[in-house]
Amino acid sequence: MTDDRVRYDQARYVEDGQYEPLLSQKDLTRVEIGNGNDADDAATAGETAAVDSPLPDDLTRDSLELPALSEPELARHYTRLSQMIYGIDSGPYPLGSCTMKYNPKFTEDVAAFPSAAVHPDRSERSIQGTLEVLYRLQDYLGRIGGMDAVTLQPPAGAAGEFVGIRVAAAYHEYNGEGHRDEVIVPESAHGTNFATAALGGYDVVSLPSDDAGRVDLDALEAALSENTAALMLTNPNTLGLFERDIEVIAEMVHDVGGLLYYDGANLNALLGRARPGDMGFDVMHYNVHKTFATPHGGGGPGAGPVGVVEDLEPFLPAPRVRKAGADDESDAASAGRTYELFDPDNTIGKVHGYQGNWLVLLKAFAYIARLGDAGLTDASAMAVLNANYLASQIEYEVPYEPFHHEFVASAGEQDAADVAKRMLDYGVHPPTTKWPEIVPEALMTEPTEVESKATLDRLAGAFNAVAEEDDETLADAPERTAARRIDQTTAARNPRLSWHALEESSGQ
Amino acid sequence: MSFDIPEDRRYLESHEWAHEDDGVVRVGITDFAQDELGDVVFVELPDEGETVSQEGEFGVVESIKAVSDLYAPVSGEVVGVNEALFDAPELVNDDPFGDGWMLEIDADDTAELEALLTAADYEDQIA
Numbered sequence: 001m002t003d004d005r006v007r008y009d010q011a012r013y014v015e016d017g018q019y020e021p022l023l024s025q026k027d028l029t030r031v032e033i034g035n036g037n038d039a040d041d042a043a044t045a046g047e048t049a050a051v052d053s054p055l056p057d058d059l060t061r062d063s064l065e066l067p068a069l070s071e072p073e074l075a076r077h078y079t080r081l082s083q084m085i086y087g088i089d090s091g092p093y094p095l096g097s098c099t100m101k102y103n104p105k106f107t108e109d110v111a112a113f114p115s116a117a118v119h120p121d122r123s124e125r126s127i128q129g130t131l132e133v134l135y136r137l138q139d140y141l142g143r144i145g146g147m148d149a150v151t152l153q154p155p156a157g158a159a160g161e162f163v164g165i166r167v168a169a170a171y172h173e174y175n176g177e178g179h180r181d182e183v184i185v186p187e188s189a190h191g192t193n194f195a196t197a198a199l200g201g202y203d204v205v206s207l208p209s210d211d212a213g214r215v216d217l218d219a220l221e222a223a224l225s226e227n228t229a230a231l232m233l234t235n236p237n238t239l240g241l242f243e244r245d246i247e248v249i250a251e252m253v254h255d256v257g258g259l260l261y262y263d264g265a266n267l268n269a270l271l272g273r274a275r276p277g278d279m280g281f282d283v284m285h286y287n288v289h290k291t292f293a294t295p296h297g298g299g300g301p302g303a304g305p306v307g308v309v310e311d312l313e314p315f316l317p318a319p320r321v322r323k324a325g326a327d328d329e330s331d332a333a334s335a336g337r338t339y340e341l342f343d344p345d346n347t348i349g350k351v352h353g354y355q356g357n358w359l360v361l362l363k364a365f366a367y368i369a370r371l372g373d374a375g376l377t378d379a380s381a382m383a384v385l386n387a388n389y390l391a392s393q394i395e396y397e398v399p400y401e402p403f404h405h406e407f408v409a410s411a412g413e414q415d416a417a418d419v420a421k422r423m424l425d426y427g428v429h430p431p432t433t434k435w436p437e438i439v440p441e442a443l444m445t446e447p448t449e450v451e452s453k454a455t456l457d458r459l460a461g462a463f464n465a466v467a468e469e470d471d472e473t474l475a476d477a478p479e480r481t482a483a484r485r486i487d488q489t490t491a492a493r494n495p496r497l498s499w500h501a502l503e504e505s506s507g508q
Numbered sequence: 509m510s511f512d513i514p515e516d517r518r519y520l521e522s523h524e525w526a527h528e529d530d531g532v533v534r535v536g537i538t539d540f541a542q543d544e545l546g547d548v549v550f551v552e553l554p555d556e557g558e559t560v561s562q563e564g565e566f567g568v569v570e571s572i573k574a575v576s577d578l579y580a581p582v583s584g585e586v587v588g589v590n591e592a593l594f595d596a597p598e599l600v601n602d603d604p605f606g607d608g609w610m611l612e613i614d615a616d617d618t619a620e621l622e623a624l625l626t627a628a629d630y631e632d633q634i635a
Contacts (some may be wrong), residue, residue, distance in 0.1 A: 434573075488572045492549035493597060 084482050086429055092451055092459050094390075096406045096432040096444030097190065097238060099268060099290035106370065107293065107363035116362055120354040124340055131339035134355055135321045137305075137365045144291075144368075144376070145267070145284055146277020147307030151316045153356040156297040157265065158192045160285030160304025161232075163317060163351050165200040167308060168230050168259045168283055170315040170348050177257065180229035184258075186215060188239065188436040190265060193232045202229060209438060213239045213400040215249060228258035235279070236266050238436045238444075240387065240403030250280025259283060259312075267291045268448075269384060269405035272377030283308045288364040295360065303360040317351045318343035380405070382449035386456060390447050393460035395467045399439055406446035408439045409463075416441040418474035419466050425480045426462035511539040513631050514605055518581065518624035520563075521633060525605065526581035528618055533582050536609040537569065537600065540634045545571035548600040551593045553610055558586045560613060562620050567610065569600065580613065582620045588612030 053060050069077070087093070093100035110116065118127050138150040154160040165183065172180050183197035184205045197204045205223050210216040214237065224231075231253045235243045243249065253260045262276040262284035268291045270276075276284050286305045289296045296302060308316060319341035355361070371379060383405040391398050396409035409431075411419045420430030420443075431445035443463075447456055466474070478484060513519075517527040523541035527534045542548065550570040560566045560580040567578040590609050593599055600608040615621075625633065 489547040489549060492547075492570075492572055 086424075091428055092447060092455050093429040094431050094445045094447045094459060095429065096408065096446040097265060098296075098432065099265070099287070099446055099448060100296070100429075101268075101290065101293045101448050102450040103293050103295055103363075104367065104370075107366045110366040111359045111362050116359065120358070125337055128338055130358070131321050131341070133362060133365050134358075135323070135339050137361055137368070138321060140365070140368050141286055141305055142307055144271065144275070145262075145264070145286065145307045146275030146279075146281075147284060148277075148310040149313040149316060149320075150305050150307045151320055151351075152303065152305045152361050153317045153350070153352045154285070154304040154306055155352050155357050156302045157285055157287040157290075157304040158196065159351065160287075160306050161192055161196040161261075161263065162199060163304075163348075164261055164283045164285050164306045164308075165196050165202070165230065165232075166348050166351075167306065167312055167315045168261065169200060169202075170346065171259070171312050172229055174315070174346060180227055180258070182225070182227045183229055183261075184220070184223050184231040186233065186237070188213070188237060188438055189232060189234060190238065190263060193234075193263060197230075197232065207231075213237070213241050213438065214243055215245065217245060217248065217252075220249065220252060224252060224256045224258065226256060228253065228256050230259040230261045230283075232261040232263060233281075234263040234266050235276070236269050236404045236406075238266075239400045239408050239439070240266075240269070240406045241400055242404060246279045254280070265290060266405065269380055271380035272373060273380060277307075277309065283312055288360065292364045292367040294363040294367070297357070297360070301357055301360070303357050303364065305356075305361075314345040315348055316344045318347040318349060319355075320344060321355075379449045383446075386447045386449060386451055387445070389453070390445065390456050390460055393457065394463040396443060396463060405448075406444065408436065409443040409445060410439050411441035411443055414441065414467075414471070414474060416443055418471070418477065419443065421485060422466045422469065422474045422477035423462050424478040426465055428459050428462045511543065511634065512605060513538070513540075513627045515627040517605075518621050518626065519630035519633075520579055520581055520624060522577075522579045524579055524581055526621060526624060528615070528621055531615055531618060532587060533584070533613045533615045533618070533621070534588075534609050535566075535578075535581055535611040535613060536604055537578070538630070539604050542601050542604045542608070545569065545576065546573045547571055548597045551597050551600065551610065553589050553593070554586050556586050556589055560584065560586060560611075562623075578610065580611075581624055582613055582615045582618070584613040584615040586611055587614045 088100050088102050115129065118130050124131065134152060137152060141150045142148065151163070154163045172178060181201075181203055182205050183200070183202040184207055185193045185197060186207045186209060188209050194204050194206075207223055208216055208219050210219075215233070220231070231249070233243065233246075233249070235246060237243060250260050259282040260280055262279075262281035264276075264284050264286045267276070267286065271291065284307050286307065288294045288303045288305065294303065297304075306316070320343075321339055322342055324337040324340040368376065387403065387405050387407055391403070391407045391409070394409060396411060398407050398409045400408060416433040419441075420433045423430040431443045433444070434442055435444060436442060447459065451459070476485070514525075517525045519525050519538065523538045523544075525536055525538055537545075548569060548571045550568075552568040552570075554560065554566055561583045562580060564580050564583075565577045566580045566586075569576050569578055589611060590599075592607070593610065600610075602608065
C-alpha cells in the first residue's frame with residue numbers, strides 16, 4: 001500500500017513505465033511512528049500513532065516540513081560551506097599560542113575502527129583493548145611530562161587547568177593547609193590561568209614580567225607567602241621564551257609550601273627535550289590538540305589530561321586505569337583481566353563521564369605511537385626551527401628573543417588587527433593579534449612544525465607585503481575574501497542572535 | 509594626542525571623572541578612557557536607590573576591545589542613572605564629559621572628593 005504523502009526525490013526506471021525509489025520502503029517507514037502492533041506489516045507501517053503529548057498544543061505539530069533536497073544538492077551545499085571558511089586544511093594557520101596543527105588523517109582512520117566504538121558500560125573483561133590504550137596513553141603522557149600519574153578525563157585544556165587546581169586545593173585541604181587562598185599568575189599568562197584560579201575559589205595575584213620578558217624573581221619573592229596555594233606558569237612562556245630560572249622558581253614556591261602548576265599549552269616546544277616534572281612542576285595539564293595533533297575542542301569535546309607528582313596522585317579524578325592485581329584484594333588474575341578501573345583514595349570525584357572524550361584520546365595515542373620518541377623529538381625541533389626561520393624572513397620587529405616554537409612580532413605603527421585582516425587578502429590566516437600586551441600591537445605567530453619552507457616563505461611574503469602598505473589600505477581590508485570587513489561595533493551594539501533575524505533583514 | 513580634561517571636576521586613577529553640584533556628584537569616564545576603550549557597546553549601571561562606596565565597583569563598561577569595571581569616586585546613594593546609554597552607548601565615545609555621563613550620586617560626604625586627582629594631576633598621570 002502506498003502512502004500518498006511520501007514522495008521520492010530520487011528514483012530509477014525499472015520497466016513498463018514503473019519507477020522505484022532509491023530509498024527502500026523500509027528506510028522510509030523507519031522514520032514514521034508505527035502503531036506498535038505489527039511493525040513489519042507494510043499495511044500499517046505508514047500510519048502514525050496518535051500520541052498523548054504532555055506538551056502544550058502550541059508546542060506540538062502534526063507534520064514536519066523537511067528540506068527536500070537531492071543528494072547532489074546536499075553534497076554541493078556542504079562542499080560550498082567548507083569552501084567559505086579557511087581552515088588548517090586550506091593553508092597555513094599561524095595563530096600563536098593556539099597552535100593550530102594539521103590533524104593527520106590516519107588518526108581519523110584509527111578513530112573510525114569498529115573496535116574503537118565500544119559502549120563504555122561494557123564489562124571490563126570485554127574492553128581490555130580499550131583499557132590498554134588508555135593505560136598506555138596515561139603512561140606515555142606521564143613519561144613525556146615527567147609526571148607520576150595522569151588522568152585522561154578532563155574534556156579540554158581549560159577543563160584540565162580547573163581539574164589541576166582542584167587537585168591542588170584538595171591536596172592542601174588534606175594536609176590541613178586549607179587557609180592557602182592565593183594563586184600567582186604572571187601578567188603575560190593565558191587568560192584561562194586567571195579564570196581557572198578565580199573559578200577554583202582563589203584570589204589571583206598578578207605577577208609582572210622583568211625587562212627580558214620572563215618571571216621577575218624579586219616580584220615573585222614579594223608575592224609568595226604562607227597563603228600561596230600555587231604558581232601557574234607556562235614554559236616556554238607566551239613570548240616563546242624559556243624560563244631559565246625555573247629551578248630557582250620551583251624552589252622558591254616549594255619553600256613556602258606552594259605547588260607549581262605547568263600550563264601545557266607550550267609543551268610542543270619541549271617534546272623529547274625537557275620535562276616539566278624534571279623542572280620541579282607538581283601538576284600540569286596537556287593540550288593534546290597542541291602538543292600532539294587532535295582536533296581543537298573549543299572548550300568542550302577535546303581532551304585536557306592532567307598529570308601530577310606522586311604526592312598528588314590520590315586526589316585525581318575517578319576512575320583511572322591500572323594494571324589489574326595492583327590491589328591485593330583483587331581477584332583480577334582469575335577473572336582474566338589485565339587492566340582495570342579504580343578510584344584513587346582521596347579522589348576529587350568525576351569531572352566527565354567515563355574516561356573523557358575517548359576518541360580524541362585515541363587520536364592522541366595514535367599520533368604518539370606513530371611518531372615514537374624520535375618523531376616527537378623531531379616535531380619539537382621542527383616547530384622551533386620553523387618559528388625562527390619565519391621570524392628571520394619578516395620585516396616586523398621581534399623584540400623578545402631567543403624564542404622557541406612561537407614569536408611575538410610588533411606591528412609597530414600599524415594596527416595589529418588591521419594587519420591581520422589585510423593578511424587574509426593574501427590568502428593566509430593571520431597570527432594572533434594584540435596579545436600578549438607587553439609587545440605593542442602584537443602579532444603572535446606560531447607556524448608549527450607541519451609547514452614546509454615554501455609555505456613559510458609564502459607566509460613571510462604576506463607579512464612583508466602588508467608591512468609596506470598604508471593605513472588606508474589596511475583599514476579597508478579584507479577586500480578579496482567572501483565576507484568583507486565585519487562591523488564589530490554594530491554587531492556588538494545590535495546583536496542578531498538567531499536565524500529569524502536573517503529573515504527580518506532579507507525582507508527589508 | 510591630546511585629550512580633554514575639564515578643570516571643573518576631579519578624577520580617579522581608574523579614569524572616572526566626578527563633578528559635584530549641590531551635594532550631587534555626577535560620574536562618567538574620561539576622554540582618554542573612551543579613546544583607549546574604543547567603540548563602547550554596552551554599559552551596565554546600578555539602579556537608583558542603590559548605594560555605592562568610594563573606590564568601589566559600581567558598573568561595567570564594555571567596548572569591542574575590552575570589558576572594564578567602573579569605580580565610584582564618592583560614597584553615597586545613586587539618585588540618577590543615564591538610561592540613554594542603554595540604547596546609545598556611543599554617547600560615551602561622542603561626549604564623555606557631557607551626554608555620556610553615567611551616574612548621579614547623592615554624596616555622603618563631598619569632602620571625599622578632595623582625595624581625588626585634580627585635572628593637572630590626572631593630566632600628569634596619562635601623559
